[in-house]
Amino acid sequence: MTWKHFFTSSIGKKFLMGATGLFLISFLVIHASINAMIFFQDKGETFNHWGHFMGSNLIVRTLEIGLMAFLLLHIYQGLSLWRQNHNARPVKYAVTKGDGKSKWYSKTMGLLGTLILIFLIMHFYHFWVPSRFGGMASIKPLAETTLGQEYNSQSVHNLYQEMMNVFTGSYSMIIVIVYVLGCVSLCWHLLHGFQSAFQTFGVNHKRYTPLIKTIGVVYSVGISLLFASMPVAMYLGWVK
Amino acid sequence: MEHYHMNLTLKVWRQKNNKAKGSFETYNVKDISSEMSFLEMFDVLNEQLIHDGKLPIAFDHDCREGICGMCSMHINGEAHGPWKQNTTCQLHMRAFKDGDTIVVEPWRSKAFPVVKDLMVDRSAFDRIIEAGGYISVNTGNAVDANAIPIDKKNADDAFMAAACIGCGACVATCVNSSAMLFVGAKISQLALLPQGGPERESRALNMVTQMDKEGFGNCTNTYACEAQCPKGISVANIARMNKEYIGASFATEEI
Missing domain, CATH: 3.10.20.30 (Beta-grasp domain)
Known part of the structure; x- marks a missing residue:
């Protein structure tokens, strides 16, 4: 049993999917918490402060490398599993009866994941790329978006203004709709992914599994609603 | 009627x-x-x-x-x-x-x-069983029934897993053609009992390895297998197989 044998076995691959998935789930909690600071109605002062912390702290930046690696691994592993599973039935059934034997979203994780990936490319283009590389391919010149806002006598990236530009600027209605659809895909993806990860780790327990499933539903719906509320609130002018 | x-x-x-x-x-x-x-x-x-x-x-x-x-x-x-x-x-x-x-x-x-027609070759299941679905017993007189005390719940769970008739409906139903309900049941029925103890690690490792070789797909926890199984085998057996395999993989000293 080499390490390679384990991580390329069917259960090893599932283990990696679950482990990277749970790491990404933990990341979303931080992401949503900091972003929700736009609702303090202080022109993004608190949000920019913590955005700056996340962008400049050595530990966080190191974790970011891990986050990217895990995200890529999750995507690669998902695609390779999808291909392998697809090939496991070369001749398809003429008739299949999908009458609620399994949840539809448990069978469409690949599709939902692809929708999230398409959304992520747009999302990175809007926020991650300008904040890391400065204005590169930003929808507005950097001079207008991320030039420093004075905070505690230090210069920070004005990510709040970047959000405002994206969600209230040109084509903002289409962008907001795409963001909301991205959150809907995320919600279905998490509804299956959260509880599924625990089954993969071998947790199927009469007392813990119902608890895990409930937490999964509350988390998936909650985090998706919170994320979706941000572009919508900005678009409607509720964030000052 | x-x-x-x-x-x-x-x-x-x-x-x-x-x-x-x-x-x-x-x-x-x-x-x-x-x-x-x-x-x-x-x-x-x-x-x-x-x-x-x-x-x-x-x-x-x-x-x-x-x-x-x-x-x-x-x-x-x-x-x-x-x-x-x-x-x-x-x-x-x-x-x-x-x-x-x-x-x-x-x-x-x-x-x-x-x-031919509606007949399929299910010998892949036989090869998975050969890879580890057995226990070692001493020859000689048959041991008295119930000589080893076994927890009632474990005995019941093992019995429920052993109800698997190996028909392959789980594979046929699974959107991924995964055999994990079958293999999960076969690993569980022995892992739950003391008689399955000696080969516990190697059984999980060898049966899963053979399953992967046969070209079945990978479980994505859609649970359609459980709904379609003629014997109502629970997906809890898949979780137990995952636990057995992951545990054995990290614990084994064999390279």
């Missing part, structure tokens, strides 16, 4: 051999009794085909009392047909009504190649 007769249209997969390209053939059967089993209806159809000088339809069957796991038809999009926790041989024609069209296909999976 009232006894009635029905005329049916059957669309059956015909395939000469493993290499040939198969296709559906349409047959009409008349005056089928609602008290017949699905396989008896196929016997009637085959008698008719033989009478007409045609080749009968090849299908697997043995005990015809729902315990051997040999019958294997995919009926109107469902493994073993529309009844819950039921095998094809125990499916009775009262599940259908006069004028129905029934589509019958073989199990579809790369790991279960079609032998």
Whole structure:
């Protein structure tokens, strides 16, 4: 049993999917918490402060490398599993009866994941790329978006203004709709992914599994609603 | 229940051999009794085909009392047909009504190649069992029953897992053609009992390795297998297999 044998076995691959998935789930909690600071109605002062912390702290930046690696691994592993599973039935059934034997979203994780990936490319283009590389391919010149806002006598990236530009600027209605659809895909993806990860780790327990499933539903719906509320609130002018 | 007769249209997969390209053939059967089993209806159809000088339809069957796991038809999009926790041989024609069209296909999976018509080769399951689905026992006199105390819940869970008849409906139903419900049940029934202790690690490692070699897909926890299993095997067995395999993989010192 080499390490390679384990991580390329069917259960090893599932283990990696679950482990990277749970790491990404933990990341979303931080992401949503900091972003929700736009609702303090202080022109993004608190949000920019913590955005700056996340962008400049050595530990966080190191974790970011891990986050990217895990995200890529999750995507690669998902695609390779999808291909392998697809090939496991070369001749398809003429008739299949999908009458609620399994949840539809448990069978469409690949599709939902692809929708999230398409959304992520747009999302990175809007926020991650300008904040890391400065204005590169930003929808507005950097001079207008991320030039420093004075905070505690230090210069920070004005990510709040970047959000405002994206969600209230040109084509903002289409962008907001795409963001909301991205959150809907995320919600279905998490509804299956959260509880599924625990089954993969071998947790199927009469007392813990119902608890895990409930937490999964509350988390998936909650985090998706919170994320979706941000572009919508900005678009409607509720964030000052 | 009232006894009635029905005329049916059957669309059956015909395939000469493993290499040939198969296709559906349409047959009409008349005056089928609602008290017949699905396989008896196929016997009637085959008698008719033989009478007409045609080749009968090849299908697997043995005990015809729902315990051997040999019958294997995919009926109107469902493994073993529309009844819950039921095998094809125990499916009775009262599940259908006069004028129905029934589509019958073989199990579809790369790991279960079609032998002929509705027969598939399920020896992949045998090779998985050979890889580790056994226990070591001393020769000599049979040991007294109940000589080793076993926790009641473990005994019950092992018994429930051992109910698996290895028919392959889980593979046939799974959107990924995964065999993890079968392998999970076979690993669980021994992992839960003290008699399975000596080979516990190697069993999980070897059976999963063999399963992967056979070309089954990977479980994505859709749980359709559990809903379709004629013996109602629980997906808790898949979780137990995952735990056994992951635990053994990290613990083993074998390279």
